[in-house]
Amino acid sequence: MNVRTGILAALFLCVAPMAQAQTELRFACYADGNECEVYRDLLDGFEQANPDISVLVDVVPYRSGILEGLPVTLEAGEGPDVARVTDITGLSRHLLDIRPYLADPAYWEDDFYPSALVRMRLHNDPQGIFGFPNQITMTIGYVNVTLFEQAGVPVPDASATWDDWAEATRQVKDRLDLYSGMTMDRAFHRAIPGTVAYGARYYDDADHLRVVDDGVRAFARRLVDWHGERLMPLDIWPAASGSQVVPGADLFENSETAFLLSGSWLLPRLSRNVSGIFDWRAVPNPCGDAGCPGGMAGGSAIVGFRHTAHPREVARMLEYLASPPALEAFAARTLQVPGQLDLLKAGVPYETDDPAVAQSLEVIGGEVARVSPVIQKLEVEPLQRRILDSGTANLGLATSGEIGVDAALDRMTREIESAAP
Amino acid sequence: MAMNPLNAVGRWTVDWTNPPMRWLQARVGVRRMAFLFLLPNFLALAIFVFLPMLLNGVYAVTDGNRVLPTERAFVGLQHFRTLFSCTNYLDPATCAPEVFFFWRGLYNTVFFVVIEVVCMVGFSLATALVLNRLVRAQGFWRAVFFYPVMLSPVVVALIWKWILDRQGLLNGTLDRLGLDGLPWLLDAHWAMFWSIFIYVWAHAGFYTLIILAGLQAIPKDLYEAASLESDRPFTNGRIFRKVTLPLLMPTLLSVSVIAVTKAFQVFDEVWVLTRGGPGTATTFVLQSIYETGFTTAPREYGLAAAMSILLALIIFLLTGLQLVLSNRRMEDR
Incomplete structure (x- = not known):
C-alpha cells in the first residue's frame, strides 16, 4: 500500500461515519x-x-x-x-x-x-x-344516563339551560341520595361558556378587555350557590387553593355525580373505565338566558x-x-x-366500537362548529392564561366561602388589570 | 504474620498520599493545610448554597420572566414595595392581588408553626422520657418512632390521604361502626388539624432521638445527689422539674430552633395532602412562593425571590429571638 492509498483509506475512515451520522x-x-x-x-x-x-x-x-x-x-x-x-x-x-x-x-x-x-x-x-x-379539546358535558333512568328524571335536551340542568340533577341527587348532582372541572376555562351563556361579553364596545360584567357575575353567583347547597361537590372547586386545575372525572367514573362538565380529552378514559359499567353520553354545553354559546376550545x-x-x-x-x-x-x-x-x-374513522364514544364525537364536532365569537376571541387573547388562572383562583375562593362573589370578582378585575400591558 | 487486606489498603493509601501531602505542607505551611482540606467543602457550599442565595438576591431586584440575570431589568426594591402594599396587614385582601396568597400563607404558617412546634417538642419529649425508662426492647421502640422519618414526605402524604379521603380508610371504618364519616380534608379546620398531626407524626422520631441522647447524657449520680440533699421526698415530677428539665434545656432549645425552622418550610406533605385547600385553609408560605414563581401566569420570579428573602429574614429573626430569650433564661438561673 503506497502513501496515496493510505491517505485515501484514512480519509474514507473519517468520512464514512459522517455519511452515516444521524x-x-x-x-x-x-x-x-x-x-x-x-x-x-x-x-x-x-x-x-x-x-x-x-x-x-x-x-x-x-x-x-x-x-x-x-x-x-x-x-x-x-x-x-x-x-x-x-x-x-x-x-x-x-x-x-x-x-x-x-x-x-x-x-x-x-x-x-x-x-x-x-x-x-x-x-x-x-x-x-x-x-x-x-x-x-372542547368543553362538553357528560351525562350518567343510568343514574337519570334510575331516578326517573328525563335527561335535559340540547337547549336546556344551566338552571334546567341544576333542577334535573338536583332531582337525581335527591331521589338517589347521590353525593352530588353536577360537577365542573376546577378551571375557569370550563366556566367561560357558562358565563357567556348568561350574557358575559368580556370586551367592551371599544373592544377593550373587560372581564367582569353582569354575565360573569350571574354565572359566578350560580356556581357559588350550587356549591353552597352541595349540588356541586366540595371535592373540586373549593378543595384546592390558587389556580390549580382539579378534574372532576373521578366523581363521574364513580357514579357520584350525574353530570360532569369537562373536556373532550376525557373520552378515551371514559370509554376505557366506564363503558359497560353504566350508560353515559356527551351533551352540548348548557345554554343560558343569553343563548347557547357552545364550548371553549x-x-x-x-x-x-x-x-x-x-x-x-x-x-x-x-x-x-x-x-x-x-x-x-x-x-x-x-x-x-x-x-x-x-x-x-x-370525519375520522375512529378505532372504537363504543357507541358512547361515536355519539360523543358527533356532539364535540357540533360544539366546535358553534363556538361563539366572544369565546373565539378569548381563545386568542394574549392575557388568556392570566384570565384563566385568576378566574380559577378567585372563584375557588368564593366557592369555599372564604370570600363573597363580589369580592372574588373585584379581585379578579384587579389582577387582570395589573397584568395588562 | 500476613497483613489484614484492609490494613494493607490503608497502608498503601498512606504511602501514596504521604509525599504529595508533605510537598503541599512544605509549600503552604502547616497552619494553612486546614484551609486546604476544607476547600472542597467550601467550594460545594459556595456553588450550591451561597451562589443560589446571591442569585436569589439578584432576582429579587430585577423583573421579567427571563431566567438569565443579564436579561432581567433592574427594578430596585419594587418587589418589596409590592410585598408591603397592604393597607391592613391583618387582612390579606387589602394587599396587592399578587401577594394575597403570600400573606394568607404567612398567617397560616405562623399558626401552623406555633401549634406544631409546641406539639412536636411536647410529644418528642414525652416519647423520649418513656423510651429512656424502657429497660427492654429500647432499640426496637426507638426504630418504631424513627421509621416515619425515613419515609419520603410524598409517601407520608399519600398514606394519610388514603386514610383521610372522603372514601378513605378512616371514614370506611367509622361507617362499619355505624358512625357518620367526616370530610376530613374538605373542612378548613379539620384539614389544618390533620396537616399538623401528620407533620408531627412524620418528624417527631427525629426530635425524639435528639432529646433521648440529651437525656442519656445526664449523669445518673446527679439524680442520687439530688435525692440525698433534698429535705423533701423526690417525686418523679419534682425530679423532672428540678433536675431533668434544667439539664435538658440546651437540647430542647436546639430542638425548638430546628423545629421552628423546619416548620416554616412546610410544603411537600401538605401540598400532596390538601393542595393548600379547602380555599386557602392550608396554603402555607412556601406554596405561595412556589406558585408565584412557577405555576401562576405570569411567572413572577422576582416577586417570588423577594418573598423568599422575607421568609428567610423572618426565620432568622425568630431563631435569634429564641436564642436570646433562652440565653437570658440560662443567665437568670
Whole structure:
C-alpha cells in the first residue's frame, strides 16, 4: 500500500461515519392516554422514510414536565427540539419559525383550527409558522344516563339551560341520595361558556378587555350557590387553593355525580373505565338566558423550538406529523378531535366500537362548529392564561366561602388589570 | 504474620498520599493545610448554597420572566414595595392581588408553626422520657418512632390521604361502626388539624432521638445527689422539674430552633395532602412562593425571590429571638 492509498483509506475512515451520522431530535411528549405511543409508531415510519434523522420521544408528565418545567428550561436556552404543548401563548417567544423549510406553507395557514396559529404568532413574526394543533379539546358535558333512568328524571335536551340542568340533577341527587348532582372541572376555562351563556361579553364596545360584567357575575353567583347547597361537590372547586386545575372525572367514573362538565380529552378514559359499567353520553354545553354559546376550545399543539441546532430536521418531522394521513392515524387511534379542518369535516374513522364514544364525537364536532365569537376571541387573547388562572383562583375562593362573589370578582378585575400591558 | 487486606489498603493509601501531602505542607505551611482540606467543602457550599442565595438576591431586584440575570431589568426594591402594599396587614385582601396568597400563607404558617412546634417538642419529649425508662426492647421502640422519618414526605402524604379521603380508610371504618364519616380534608379546620398531626407524626422520631441522647447524657449520680440533699421526698415530677428539665434545656432549645425552622418550610406533605385547600385553609408560605414563581401566569420570579428573602429574614429573626430569650433564661438561673 503506497502513501496515496493510505491517505485515501484514512480519509474514507473519517468520512464514512459522517455519511452515516444521524441527527437526533428530542421530542417531549405528554399523554392523557396513548398519545405518545401513537406518536412513537408514527415516528418509526418517519425514521424509515428519513434514515438521517432519529427521534427520541421523551414521555414527560403534563404538569411538572410541560406546564411548569418546560418554560424554565427554554428560558435557560435548553430543552427538547420539539414538544407537545398547551400553553402556546406563554411559549410563543421560544417557537421556531419553520416556514422557510416548508413545501406548502399555505396548508399550514389555512387548513388548521385558526386560533392556534394566531397564538403562536404572538411575540413572533406575524407571517411565521411554528407548528400545528394536533388535537382540539372542547368543553362538553357528560351525562350518567343510568343514574337519570334510575331516578326517573328525563335527561335535559340540547337547549336546556344551566338552571334546567341544576333542577334535573338536583332531582337525581335527591331521589338517589347521590353525593352530588353536577360537577365542573376546577378551571375557569370550563366556566367561560357558562358565563357567556348568561350574557358575559368580556370586551367592551371599544373592544377593550373587560372581564367582569353582569354575565360573569350571574354565572359566578350560580356556581357559588350550587356549591353552597352541595349540588356541586366540595371535592373540586373549593378543595384546592390558587389556580390549580382539579378534574372532576373521578366523581363521574364513580357514579357520584350525574353530570360532569369537562373536556373532550376525557373520552378515551371514559370509554376505557366506564363503558359497560353504566350508560353515559356527551351533551352540548348548557345554554343560558343569553343563548347557547357552545364550548371553549383548547387542546395541544406540536411545536419546534428556536434553540434547536437542527431546524431543517425539525421542520421535516413536523411536516410528516402534520400530513393528513398522520393526523388521521393519530386522531383515529387516540380518539381525539383533530385540529385539521378538512379532517374535522370529513370525519375520522375512529378505532372504537363504543357507541358512547361515536355519539360523543358527533356532539364535540357540533360544539366546535358553534363556538361563539366572544369565546373565539378569548381563545386568542394574549392575557388568556392570566384570565384563566385568576378566574380559577378567585372563584375557588368564593366557592369555599372564604370570600363573597363580589369580592372574588373585584379581585379578579384587579389582577387582570395589573397584568395588562 | 500476613497483613489484614484492609490494613494493607490503608497502608498503601498512606504511602501514596504521604509525599504529595508533605510537598503541599512544605509549600503552604502547616497552619494553612486546614484551609486546604476544607476547600472542597467550601467550594460545594459556595456553588450550591451561597451562589443560589446571591442569585436569589439578584432576582429579587430585577423583573421579567427571563431566567438569565443579564436579561432581567433592574427594578430596585419594587418587589418589596409590592410585598408591603397592604393597607391592613391583618387582612390579606387589602394587599396587592399578587401577594394575597403570600400573606394568607404567612398567617397560616405562623399558626401552623406555633401549634406544631409546641406539639412536636411536647410529644418528642414525652416519647423520649418513656423510651429512656424502657429497660427492654429500647432499640426496637426507638426504630418504631424513627421509621416515619425515613419515609419520603410524598409517601407520608399519600398514606394519610388514603386514610383521610372522603372514601378513605378512616371514614370506611367509622361507617362499619355505624358512625357518620367526616370530610376530613374538605373542612378548613379539620384539614389544618390533620396537616399538623401528620407533620408531627412524620418528624417527631427525629426530635425524639435528639432529646433521648440529651437525656442519656445526664449523669445518673446527679439524680442520687439530688435525692440525698433534698429535705423533701423526690417525686418523679419534682425530679423532672428540678433536675431533668434544667439539664435538658440546651437540647430542647436546639430542638425548638430546628423545629421552628423546619416548620416554616412546610410544603411537600401538605401540598400532596390538601393542595393548600379547602380555599386557602392550608396554603402555607412556601406554596405561595412556589406558585408565584412557577405555576401562576405570569411567572413572577422576582416577586417570588423577594418573598423568599422575607421568609428567610423572618426565620432568622425568630431563631435569634429564641436564642436570646433562652440565653437570658440560662443567665437568670
